[in-house]
Amino acid sequence: MKIRIKFAKYGTMKFIGHLDMMRFFQKAIRRAGIDIKYSEGFSPHQIMSFAAPLGVGIESCGEYMDIEVLSMTSTQDIKDALNRVMVDGVEVLSVTVLPEQAKNAMASVAAASYRLQMKEGAFPIDHLEDKVKAFYGEESIPYTKETKKSVVEVDLKQGIYEIGVDSDGAIMMLVNASSSGNIKPTVVFEKLCQFVNLEIPQLSYQVTRLETYTDIAKAGEEHVFIPLADVG
Amino acid sequence: MRKLALNDDILMQVEKPARYIGNEVNSVIKDKTQVAVRFAMCFPDVYEIGMSHLGIQIIYSMLNEWEDVWCERVYSPWVDLDKIMREKHIPLFGLESQEPVKDMDFLGITIQYEMCYTNILQVLDLAQIPLLAAERGEGMPIVIGGGPCTYNPEPIADFFDLFYIGEGETQYRKLFDWYIENRAKGGTREDFLRGAAKIPGIYVPQFYEELYNEDGTVKGRRKQYDDIPDTILKEIVMDVTDAHYPLKPVVPFIKVTQDRVVLEIQRGCIRGCRFCQAGQLYRPVRERNVDKLKSYAVQMLKNTGHEEISLSSLSSSDYSHLDELLDFLIEDCSQKHTNISLPSLRIDAFSLDVMSKVQDVKKSSLTFAPEAGSQRLRDVINKGLTEEVILKGAALAFEGGWTRVKLYFMLGLPTETEEDIKGIGDLSNKIAATFFDTVPKDKRVNGKVQIVTSTSFFIPKPFTPFQWATMCTKEEFLEKAYQTKQGIMEQLNQKSIKYNWHEADVSVLEGVFARGDRKISQVILEAYKRGCIFDAWSEYFHNDVWMQCFEDCGVDIGFYTTRERPDDERFPWDFIDCGVTKEFLLREWKKAQDETVSSNCKVQCQGCGANRFGGGICYENR
Numbered sequence: 001m002k003i004r005i006k007f008a009k010y011g012t013m014k015f016i017g018h019l020d021m022m023r024f025f026q027k028a029i030r031r032a033g034i035d036i037k038y039s040e041g042f043s044p045h046q047i048m049s050f051a052a053p054l055g056v057g058i059e060s061c062g063e064y065m066d067i068e069v070l071s072m073t074s075t076q077d078i079k080d081a082l083n084r085v086m087v088d089g090v091e092v093l094s095v096t097v098l099p100e101q102a103k104n105a106m107a108s109v110a111a112a113s114y115r116l117q118m119k120e121g122a123f124p125i126d127h128l129e130d131k132v133k134a135f136y137g138e139e140s141i142p143y144t145k146e147t148k149k150s151v152v153e154v155d156l157k158q159g160i161y162e163i164g165v166d167s168d169g170a171i172m173m174l175v176n177a178s179s180s181g182n183i184k185p186t187v188v189f190e191k192l193c194q195f196v197n198l199e200i201p202q203l204s205y206q207v208t209r210l211e212t213y214t215d216i217a218k219a220g221e222e223h224v225f226i227p228l229a230d231v232g
Numbered sequence: 233m234r235k236l237a238l239n240d241d242i243l244m245q246v247e248k249p250a251r252y253i254g255n256e257v258n259s260v261i262k263d264k265t266q267v268a269v270r271f272a273m274c275f276p277d278v279y280e281i282g283m284s285h286l287g288i289q290i291i292y293s294m295l296n297e298w299e300d301v302w303c304e305r306v307y308s309p310w311v312d313l314d315k316i317m318r319e320k321h322i323p324l325f326g327l328e329s330q331e332p333v334k335d336m337d338f339l340g341i342t343i344q345y346e347m348c349y350t351n352i353l354q355v356l357d358l359a360q361i362p363l364l365a366a367e368r369g370e371g372m373p374i375v376i377g378g379g380p381c382t383y384n385p386e387p388i389a390d391f392f393d394l395f396y397i398g399e400g401e402t403q404y405r406k407l408f409d410w411y412i413e414n415r416a417k418g419g420t421r422e423d424f425l426r427g428a429a430k431i432p433g434i435y436v437p438q439f440y441e442e443l444y445n446e447d448g449t450v451k452g453r454r455k456q457y458d459d460i461p462d463t464i465l466k467e468i469v470m471d472v473t474d475a476h477y478p479l480k481p482v483v484p485f486i487k488v489t490q491d492r493v494v495l496e497i498q499r500g501c502i503r504g505c506r507f508c509q510a511g512q513l514y515r516p517v518r519e520r521n522v523d524k525l526k527s528y529a530v531q532m533l534k535n536t537g538h539e540e541i542s543l544s545s546l547s548s549s550d551y552s553h554l555d556e557l558l559d560f561l562i563e564d565c566s567q568k569h570t571n572i573s574l575p576s577l578r579i580d581a582f583s584l585d586v587m588s589k590v591q592d593v594k595k596s597s598l599t600f601a602p603e604a605g606s607q608r609l610r611d612v613i614n615k616g617l618t619e620e621v622i623l624k625g626a627a628l629a630f631e632g633g634w635t636r637v638k639l640y641f642m643l644g645l646p647t648e649t650e651e652d653i654k655g656i657g658d659l660s661n662k663i664a665a666t667f668f669d670t671v672p673k674d675k676r677v678n679g680k681v682q683i684v685t686s687t688s689f690f691i692p693k694p695f696t697p698f699q700w701a702t703m704c705t706k707e708e709f710l711e712k713a714y715q716t717k718q719g720i721m722e723q724l725n726q727k728s729i730k731y732n733w734h735e736a737d738v739s740v741l742e743g744v745f746a747r748g749d750r751k752i753s754q755v756i757l758e759a760y761k762r763g764c765i766f767d768a769w770s771e772y773f774h775n776d777v778w779m780q781c782f783e784d785c786g787v788d789i790g791f792y793t794t795r796e797r798p799d800d801e802r803f804p805w806d807f808i809d810c811g812v813t814k815e816f817l818l819r820e821w822k823k824a825q826d827e828t829v830s831s832n833c834k835v836q837c838q839g840c841g842a843n844r845f846g847g848g849i850c851y852e853n854r
């Protein structure tokens with residue numbers, strides 16, 4: 001049986017990297033006594049798939065991982081068992097059963113929503129909402145993406161599905177998070193800062209991933225994003 | 233949520249911020265207003281090393297079981313954070329409360345190897361505690377040293393308020409009760425230390441002065457008060473089965489060296505290898521009850537979620553219920569998808585059978601530690617492993633499908649000759665030849681055999697029969713490594729043998745610290761002031777700085793390493809009594825020179841003196 005687990009990661013836990021979070025959950029699942037499926041061989045490992053990796057320093061209330069279990073009583077029991085063995089800063093939010101044919105968490109990811117807020121006070125940008133609108137109104141938002149292997153010109157605008165400001169003055173955005181077109185929220189923010197001619201150091205604001213989405217639209221149609229937890 | 237001692241900017245800047253945030257599974261948070269004693273337990277090396285140490289987990293768990301005590305963990309900040317903390321004057325903090333160590337009652341430092349001595353100073357300095365015990369005022373934590381290196385505490389005596397000699401389980405309650413009582417009476421730091429000096433196992437170095445002869449050797453000791461002991465007898469737990477054991481060890485977020493459940497099956501070793509310090513310090517052997525161990529294994533795996541378990545002891549093959557324990561673990565672990573990491577066992581049919589059950593034979597390797605290349609020298613060091621046994625074990629293993637062998641030797645052992653060194657290559661070659669003889673061509677799994685021969689340099693340690701031995705110079709060590717290499721290159725099967733050797737610089741320094749006296753502390757202090765920390769990490773070890781410090785302090789390295797010591801020399805550590813008598817050690821030193829072996833404790837008692845503790849192997853039916 002395939003199970004999807006949604007969890008939040010915040011506070012001091014934002015300093016724990018992706019691979020260490022996987023190790024953390026592997027051990028947590030053993031502590032919780034969940035009847036998870038293992039691979040064969042001399043050093044068996046748990047069948048487990050994480051959705052989109054979360055960068056160190058970012059908080060989230062929309063993280064996902066899929067596991068395969070051999071038996072269980074109820075999804076509620078799994079949720080409770082896991083929450084009993086968590087640490088401060090990690091909380092299991094929901095556990096759902098996936099349809100057999102569902103793609104795994106990692107392959108499903110299409111988009112993610114983020115919230116960016118100054119750690120102290122508000123963004124020092126006057127008329128923030130108008131500026132964000134104007135920024136998103138640009139024809140294109142060119143960005144030079146440098147990786148170890150290559151330097152490519154991309155148009156960020158293609159991957160920004162929504163961007164705005166909430167009532168607390170935080171910047172909200174929904175961006176591409178698929179393996180092929182992932183956009184970092186900090187990169188979008190950097191471009192916004194350039195647009196308004198400001199420099200805001202990365203560590204002065206907190207990024208929170210709010211939700212991770214999959215796209216259920218048919219090929220060629222407009223995106224239809226639903227949270228990973230709503231699959232099935 | 234706890235407020236961290238380091239802000240986001242710093243944590244995002246340093247490598248592996250998880251080293252500094254605490255919050256791990258099974259870490260203990262208490263209300264500081266509800267405890268009487270706050271204890272910072274430190275391993276003076278980086279988190280990943282310190283977190284792998286069983287002793288700290290035992291003490292941490294034991295102290296936190298007491299309602300009125302809160303024990304936290306402290307490790308050496310890595311060099312990146314070290315720099316930032318100095319620049320910004322951030323005081324070193326406990327991982328649990330994230331509060332400064334200097335505000336706690338005790339700072340306990342476990343000292344497992346000599347090369348961490350400058351890291352002790354780093355920890356004190358970052359904690360903003362004066363480096364010298366004499367300069368610490370009221371209100372500063374009491375700095376305690378413990379662990380194997382404290383059996384010769386003199387080289388670091390100036391930095392500690394007190395040393396706890398021996399096993400940690402026994403005297404902490406008494407020490408804390410006295411601390412609380414003294415504080416309630418309005419007693420001073422000095423009052424506390426005076427009282428502490430009378431608690432068994434506790435040594436307060438500032439109350440003693442080391443006196444020297446004209447030639448620099450120790451003449452005697454003068455104590456400041458009549459009512460404090462002349463010798464300090466090590467503390468020991470006789471009933472290890474009922475001693476405290478950490479059933480809920482802290483589980484790190486990041487990968488650490490020992491990332492698994494550790495079961496300590498016994499303390500001590502029956503063997504009596506003459507170079508080995510642990511083998512003498514932890515006498516007599518005391519075994520843990522096997523049923524207790526089984527139940528610990530189950531509980532600890534459940535409480536940690538670790539996917540691996542390993543056994544810890546100096547010589548696991550000697551544990552009397554090893555087969556029963558391993559059978560249980562193999563059975564239980566395979567159900568739970570848990571790996572068993574085996575300690576190095578004596579290679580025989582039994583251990584090979586066990587190994588084939590828990591590891592992939594094709595990928596794993598066999599380990600032999602003959603320590604010396606010839607039978608003559610193995611007799612000198614009392615390593616009861618013969619060539620015949622090694623070759624027989626190897627043949628068995630090759631038949632079972634193994635193709636990799638690791639061999640460990642020491643260079644620079646007392647009485648060593650060129651012949652003995654040549655023996656290292658010869659033995660490596662014979663093992664390779666055994667492979668070709670036992671495994672027919674069409675059955676050679678990886679096609680060939682791989683032998684990795686490693687040598688380390690012998691360092692004489694206190695409380696061993698070799699404490700009288702001279703140590704080689706760096707040049708002699710390197711020459712011996714060169715000879716070993718040549719000896720291997722001359723072998724018929726040299727293509728199957730890979731040779732590794734250690735740096736010689738660190739060994740020389742370790743030799744000085746191991747048998748040093750109080751005069752050494754000024755050199756350590758000076759080296760620290762000139763920037764030496766993390767000496768155990770080759771990339772941060774600055775031999776030239778150290779050499780300059782010895783010269784500038786006027787301390788002669790040869791006095792501690794290469795000098796011949798007469799039988800009746802008084803050693804700096806003689807005032808510590810580890811149970812084994814100096815007469816026994818001297819007897820063994822003479823037997824070594826006669827190339828005579830001594831039986832192990834199970835075969836025949838050698839009268840080492842450790843029977844005075846009234847238990848363990850000395851009294852069990854053999």
Ligand code: SF4
Nearest residue numbers: 833837838840843850
């Ligand atoms: S007294 Fe005898 S049996 Fe006991 S530890 Fe010493 S040598 Fe071994």
